[in-house]
Amino acid sequence: MQAKKRVQSQEELFKSRLDQMLDRRHPLFRLAKAIDWGYFEHEFGKYYVENVGRPGKPIRLLVGLHYLKNAYDESDETCVERFLENPYWQYFCGFEYFQHEFPLEPTSLVKWRQRIGEKGIEKLFYQTLSTAHKLGLLSKSHLHKVNIDTTVQEKAIAYPTDARLYYKMRVKLVKAAEIHGIELRQSYKRLGKKALVMQGRYSHARQMQRARRETKKLKVYLGRITRELRRKTQDRTTPALEELLQISERLLGQKKHNKHKLYSCHAPEVECISKGKAHKKYEFGCKVSVAATSRDNWIVGIQAHHGNPYDGHTLAGVLTQIQRMTGSPVQEAYCDRGYRGHTYTGETHIHIAQNKRGRPITRSLRKWLRRRCAIEPIIGHLKSDNRMDRNYLKGKEGDTINALLCGCGANIRKLIAAFFLSFGFFTKYREKILRFLRINSVMWLQPCYELG
Numbered sequence: 001m002q003a004k005k006r007v008q009s010q011e012e013l014f015k016s017r018l019d020q021m022l023d024r025r026h027p028l029f030r031l032a033k034a035i036d037w038g039y040f041e042h043e044f045g046k047y048y049v050e051n052v053g054r055p056g057k058p059i060r061l062l063v064g065l066h067y068l069k070n071a072y073d074e075s076d077e078t079c080v081e082r083f084l085e086n087p088y089w090q091y092f093c094g095f096e097y098f099q100h101e102f103p104l105e106p107t108s109l110v111k112w113r114q115r116i117g118e119k120g121i122e123k124l125f126y127q128t129l130s131t132a133h134k135l136g137l138l139s140k141s142h143l144h145k146v147n148i149d150t151t152v153q154e155k156a157i158a159y160p161t162d163a164r165l166y167y168k169m170r171v172k173l174v175k176a177a178e179i180h181g182i183e184l185r186q187s188y189k190r191l192g193k194k195a196l197v198m199q200g201r202y203s204h205a206r207q208m209q210r211a212r213r214e215t216k217k218l219k220v221y222l223g224r225i226t227r228e229l230r231r232k233t234q235d236r237t238t239p240a241l242e243e244l245l246q247i248s249e250r251l252l253g254q255k256k257h258n259k260h261k262l263y264s265c266h267a268p269e270v271e272c273i274s275k276g277k278a279h280k281k282y283e284f285g286c287k288v289s290v291a292a293t294s295r296d297n298w299i300v301g302i303q304a305h306h307g308n309p310y311d312g313h314t315l316a317g318v319l320t321q322i323q324r325m326t327g328s329p330v331q332e333a334y335c336d337r338g339y340r341g342h343t344y345t346g347e348t349h350i351h352i353a354q355n356k357r358g359r360p361i362t363r364s365l366r367k368w369l370r371r372r373c374a375i376e377p378i379i380g381h382l383k384s385d386n387r388m389d390r391n392y393l394k395g396k397e398g399d400t401i402n403a404l405l406c407g408c409g410a411n412i413r414k415l416i417a418a419f420f421l422s423f424g425f426f427t428k429y430r431e432k433i434l435r436f437l438r439i440n441s442v443m444w445l446q447p448c449y450e451l452g
């Protein structure tokens with residue numbers, strides 16, 4: 001059911017409105033005026049039914065909280081808590097008077113993301129670019145040249161070991177058997193915990209033969225539970241239990257040198273990706289393509305890829321997304337040497353970074369290839385400031401949604417920075433600072449003025 005239109009009560013006649021209390025020069029105050037909130041009402045109104053169920057929360061509140069959550073690197077819980085303390089956040093989310101109660105439960109954000117899905121989150125990302133274009137911060141000429149690179153979006157899982165995976169999978173199967181009323185001959189609760197503890201102790205003491213013996217015990221326990229459940233649920237299996245049994249059989253059947261192995265029981269879609277980093281040899285998650293304008297570092301494309309594809313095979317998808325989001329095709333894309341041998345055959349001209357002994361190139365092309373390096377700190381900020389360092393959302397759709405929300409958060413921070421330049425003592429030197437930021441590619445200025 002759609003949110004009911006708010007009617008002003010008599011008590012509010014004696015309250016002060018937020019727009020009368022707050023500083024109108026504040027970046028969040030001005031950004032709230034710049035965003036077209038009616039666009040979301042039109043796009044997301046179809047997900048609500050008239051006069052059925054409990055009245056929903058205002059769409060502007062849900063959209064605004066998601067923007068602020070990823071712009072300021074907050075979880076669902078801390079985002080709602082901080083909303084209650086900050087009057088600028090409340091005004092940004094569409095409230096006229098200061099609120100003294102939580103506007104919603106944090107789980108409402110989870111359910112709303114599930115309701116609108118990947119396509120709905122993409123509309124949030126589109127609106128950040130549309131707002132930047134409306135304000136004159138992102139022109140079509142900026143979209144002619146983009147920098148593209150890939151990174152790994154890690155999933156919220158523990159480092160996978162065989163012993164821990166066998167133990168956790170057995171615990172899940174025993175719990176599922178209790179829920180479905182299936183009596184097992186033995187649950188191995190005590191023996192399984194003892195074997196896991198001893199395996200860790202033997203590994204720490206470098207007694208690897210004994211450690212392998214305990215790991216084999218855990219595998220045997222899991223195999224017995226799996227086969228017993230398979231026998232007893234031939235006629236009354238459920239989709240949830242069948243999925244667990246398939247994951248368990250996949251875990252029991254995988255070998256050391258197999259591809260597409262299982263690395264997590266609760267997130268079977270996780271892949272092991274090696275990016276050649278000295279401090280972190282392997283990362284567990286999915287690959288993400290990031291595309292930013294070469295001039296001002298606006299993120300115009302961000303896309304999650306599953307199956308650990310080769311970097312060159314991700315070009316077509318991210319370039320298509322850029323054209324869909326901006327309505328303008330990319331003329332030139334600059335990539336690193338990981339994209340060599342790509343099979344892209346579209347209209348965009350792909351430039352691959354070269355070493356110093358490569359073929360001679362023009363001065364202009366050399367300048368833009370050097371400019372390609374700006375994508376690296378952008379990815380670093382996405383991970384440190386916009387929640388891409390660890391993804392807590394479930395499933396493959398959660399990977400895609402989290403990547404898009406990170407792009408939204410990064411663009412919102414840039415919009416806030418653009419408004420912040422004309423706030424306070426920056427007003428006098430605004431043009432000089434803007435020129436300096438364009439030259440040095442530092443458009444990630446954090447707003448240090450905030451009330452609440």
